[in-house]
Amino acid sequence: MTELAKSFDPAAIEACWGPEWENRGLAKSTTDDGKPDFCIQLPPPNVTGTLHMGHAFNQTIMDGLTRYHRMKGYNTLWQPGTDHAGIATQIVVERQLAAQNITRHDLGREQFVEKVWEWKEKSGGTIAQQMRRMGASVDWSREYFTMDGTCSKAVTEVFVRLYEQGLIYRGQRLVNWDPVLNTAVSDLEVESVETEGSLWEIHYPLVEADPVKGLTHLTVATTRPETMLGDTAVMVHPEDERYQHLIGKKVTLPLCNRELPIIADEYVDKAFGTGVVKVTPAHDFNDYAVGQRHGLPMINILTLDAKVNENGPPAYQGLDRFVARAKIVEDLQAQGLMGHVKKHTLMVPKGDRTKAVIEPMLTDQWFVAMSKVGENDPTGKSITQKAMDAVASGEVKFVPEQWVNTYNQWLNNIQDWCISRQLWWGHQIPAWYGDNGQIFVGRTEAEAQAQATRAGYTGRLRRDEDVLDTWFSSALVPFSTLGWPEQTPELKHFMPSSVLVTGFDIIFFWVARMIMMTTHFTGQVPFKTVYVHGLVRDAEGKKMSKSVGNTLDPVDLIDGCSLETLLEKRTTGLSKPQDAPKIEKRTRKEFPDGIPAYGADALRFTFASLATLGRNINFDQKRCDGYRNFCNKLWNATRFVLMNTEGQDCGLSDHDADACTPGGYLDFSQVDRWITSQLQRVEADVATAFETYRFDLIAQHIYQFVWDEYCDWYLEIAKVQIANGSPAQQRATRRTLVRVLETILRLAHPIIPFITEELWQTVSVVAGRREAGQPASLMNQAYPQCVPSRIDEQAEAHVAALKAAVDAVRALRGDMGLSPADKVPLFASFEGDAAQETFLNQIAGALMALGKISAVNVVRSLPEGSPAPVQIVGGVKLMLHVEIDVDAERKRLAKEIDKLTIEIAKCQGKLGNQAFVAKAPQAVVDQENARLKDFAELKGKLEEQMAKLG
Structure with a gap:
């Protein structure tokens, strides 16, 4: 008999099966023409x-x-x-x-x-x-x-x-430029960071006095004064009555003494600021588009490392852009050309790796034409x-x-x-240049050289140093x-x-x-x-980030992580070290004992359960607890099944249909047929969920079937059938136990592969799916498919009635305050209905086991005069026979009724308070209404019991 470990140890199983799958090449692709x-x-x-x-x-x-x-x-x-x-x-x-x-x-x-x-x-x-x-x-x-x-x-x-x-062509256009890396970067490598800055108002003197309104200058507002050195126009809205008469006139660019045209463009927002905008086509993407529309010159005033170049006035040449900004502001103030300076919050583009402020830069780059044939x-x-x-x-x-x-x-x-990057690591662009600037593109240098020769160029070739995005x-x-x-x-x-x-x-x-x-x-x-x-966020829906201190490492969730290690991971390398105390406090509150080891299966099951279409994934580590418990439940269920089937006669050798007839070799009960029927339904549901990418539903269907139906109901009833059934029923029960479990393992394998593989190795042999000693893996077994002919609605109705009866007995026990150790007889009245009498006799054993009762007395009518509570299920009356100390029971019930009366009064007081109802969140009000309803219903039941006691 195979000894399955007493408890589920994910680390040991993962260490075994991960390398085993890979060593055996079980995931290698095939290209068989006969297969989809x-x-x-x-x-x-x-x-x-x-x-x-x-x-x-x-x-x-x-x-x-x-x-x-x-x-x-x-x-x-x-x-x-x-x-x-x-x-x-x-x-x-x-x-x-x-x-x-x-x-x-x-x-x-x-x-x-x-x-x-x-x-x-x-x-x-x-x-x-x-x-x-x-x-x-x-x-x-x-x-x-x-x-x-x-x-x-x-x-x-x-x-x-x-x-x-x-x-593909080479040309000069505006790109995102990282002045630290000295390369163009894609939009994805730029993050916008909210920054407290300033909005400077600068006066641009009019070249000619304004004969209409007497203006001496136009005032523009900018968050980047240093870029004014590259201005090539100022711009107003064509319908702005304040400035229409100035369109076509000129202003003087402060500090540079260049004359700039006043142009009109609908891009300007008349209501924002002064309604006048500076245009710097070589250093702003929007301005670049304006420059293209109006044929404005492009003046680049920065070097590739973001210093003012030779196009700026001598006083600023060689200065870093931010040093130049400070000096430009100072000089404008000295010349009386600076207006108001206001605090201003803006989004600053920064390189996601260097954190340097990204500069729109006019450079020669390679481009793919996206709209050309x-x-x-x-x-x-x-x-x-x-x-x-x-x-x-x-x-x-x-x-x-x-x-x-x-x-x-x-x-x-x-x-x-823009596909070129000014880096050394990457695919070097297959283009070569002649000394005369000619470009030759080829798969190899030899191919480029041949092109050059055909073009009549005989000089040396120099390869483009850029690499591809x-x-x-x-x-x-x-x-x-x-x-x-x-x-x-x-x-x-x-x-x-x-x-x-x-x-x-x-x-x-x-x-x-x-x-x-x-x-x-x-x-x-x-x-x-x-x-x-969607994106994986924390339990509160916040983006996971180092600065917030809410990041999680998936491997830590698999292996576990001590609090000390977690604190070190979250507080080391912070861009703002001053955030460390806040992050430490959060971490200690969230994980006072560190992260427990959940194993890969529990983590995968958690992710699957959260995979709702179209939504972000709010990851709550506590859900891992539930799915680790599920793995434990599956493990323990398998141990029970193996203890009751391994080495036993499970009726697997006889496939004759006659073996399944009443009195035959296999006698399948209604409960056996029910669990098989339910299995068909869950197989169909899971298949549909896979086809529609509803992994949340896959997880839900598997969880509910395994935990609620197979473990909580079928296993408990199977114990009764194995203990008290005929040999034919015992064989049928064992066969159903192991066959359904083996199917469950195949059904759940895509989501929780490690535990299912480990359990399947033994279960598959007992279930007759393979011979012992054969090297086989669950990875390449057939996935379960629904067989509609095995859906048995009669058996499903039978078990639904059985469940209702068990639930009723459990409710009676609760009403009477019985502890699990108190086993008392049950009276079940069928009132002359023969079908009900047969049903009650069929389920008596299950009722005793699941309802924890000592006997089931099937009678035509209940004993008269008993004060015990009664439950009615489908026409059947159920009553527990308990010797009651009437006075003690009256006192107990009165005490419970008094407690409920107080709680009801509290709820009514809150709900009668208009201020509470108006200010409290709707969810809180709904919860209070639900509490009031529950208290009132329970009080009514207790008062009925009190009335029966006289």
Whole structure:
């Protein structure tokens, strides 16, 4: 007999099965032509990254879908990989070098890149190991890195083709510029930080006196006085009566003595400030658009490290932008050109890694034309239009559907994509320059040289030093990771993939670009469904952040974490060290004893239960307690089943239908048929929930069936059937016990893989699913499917009546204040109905066990004159036979009635107080009404019992 440990130990099970699944290659993909295909791409985490709660959540969803389809017999590929994360990775390695007083420039590009590769090989696999801890059943043999050979080949091929189609060009435009990193950055790498600043009013003198209103100057308001050095116009609304007569006139730019035109544009808000706006096209995105409309010059007044350049007056040249700001303000005040200075709260763009203020900078960059049709494109559509058509046609579906509007809104307002970065780590742009400025784009330097030769250029070539935006290579993963441009079996089977699981925050940056690139280069969509989930927040719905001190590490929830370690994690490396005491106080209150070890299964079950469509995920660690308890419940239930079935005759060898006839080898009770029927229903419900991505419902259906139906009802009744039933009923009960349990383990495996695998290894043998000693895994067993013919409504009605009777007996015990140890007889009156008499005799054993009564007396009518309370269930009257000390019972009831009277008076007092009803939250008022109702009902019952006592 197999000895199952007395208690569930998740750490031991996870340490066994995680490596075992991987060593046996159970998650490796197949490409069998006779099977349906299921593929899911892992949103590639940064190679520098560690597992956070968002990762853990969406990996739970992805793994659940993957395991489900694998068990359904699909060719299944969950493609893992990591992103080279150009900026993040370069920063990590540069900081390591800085600790040794070395810069990347000291090493040179080649040696620096070698250092990055060294770091990647040693430390870049952290998140992959953490994924393993979550039980992610990815095909690790196909793990990719966006800088590996296959992906790099695809990146180069895509760049060259887009260039040849006229869809990639080099030009000077305004971009987000990080002056610390000295590179352009994407919008996703910029965070807006609320900052207390100032609003300066500056007087711009009119070149000619105002003959109409006598104005001598126009006053503009700005939060960035230093940018005035690059002003090329001032702007008013064309319908603003205060300034209409000045349109076309000029003002003098203070400190620079340049004349600027006064232009009209509807972008100006007449009601804001003075109604006059300065225009700095080279240092503001909105002003850049105005400059384009009006043909204004673009004057860049900053160097790449944010110092005033030669375009500024000599007095400011070489000064840092903020030092220059202070001096400009001082000089304006000295010249009498400064008006009011007001405190002003504004959103300042900062680099998410350097925290440097981002500068809109006019630089030469590479761009992808988003709205242009490629040369010789037979579709006649831009890559943006193709991406919009893919969603409009239904080839790509969003779940929830509301995200289609967000997707379309962004694409309708899309700008050309800046794809170049001034870094050393990343895919170096495959472009070479001649000394005469000619550009040659090729897959290799030899190909570029051949182009140069054909163009008549014979000089040396210099390769572009920029690298591509990380989002450029990650936009290609739906096909680059499957071997494109080669036509591989994986590309045939897994393109398009089945579903993409992602947060809404990267619909613009990643999802839309994958659809663009994939439809353009393969003619197919990258995936059929985009399942968009919310962000994981804390229990109060607040964003998890280091500064708030509410972050959680998924591995800490799996393994447990001491309070001291948790405090160290939350208070080390704070951007504002003064926040540490507040964070420590919060942490001590939330986790006075640290974080207990929940195990991966309980964490996964918690995430699944919270996965409601279209909502953020408010993660409450206390819910992990409930799902850890569920795992314990499943473990203990399995121990009970094995103790009663292993080595016993479970009726598994006889499959003859005659064996199941009355008096046959197997005698299935109504309760056996009921639990089998309920199992069919939950199988159907779970299948529907998987197809509609309702993981919250999957968790709910499995939890309720296992805990409420199988454990709390069927196991308890099975004890009675095994103890008192005939041999045929005992066999049928054992068979049902183990067969339903084995199905439960298969049903729950996609959500809680570790515990189900461990239990299935023994249960499957007892259930006759496999021979002992055979190396088998639950991972590749068939997923349960509903068999409608096994739904038995008659058995369900029988058990519903049984449950009602048990609940009634338990209510009687409560009414009479009986302790669980007090076992008394039950009188059950059928009043001449033979069917009721039969039913009562059938359920007598279960009633005794579940109702904790000593005997069931089935009678035509109840004893007369008894003061004991009565419950009526479906025409059957139930009464406990208890010898009552009438005087003592009267005193007990009177005491309880007095207590309830006081509570009722309190409730009525609150609800009668108009001030309370008006000011209290509606939920509090509703709760008070509910309390009043409950108290009144209970008091009525007790008064009925008192009346019976005379």
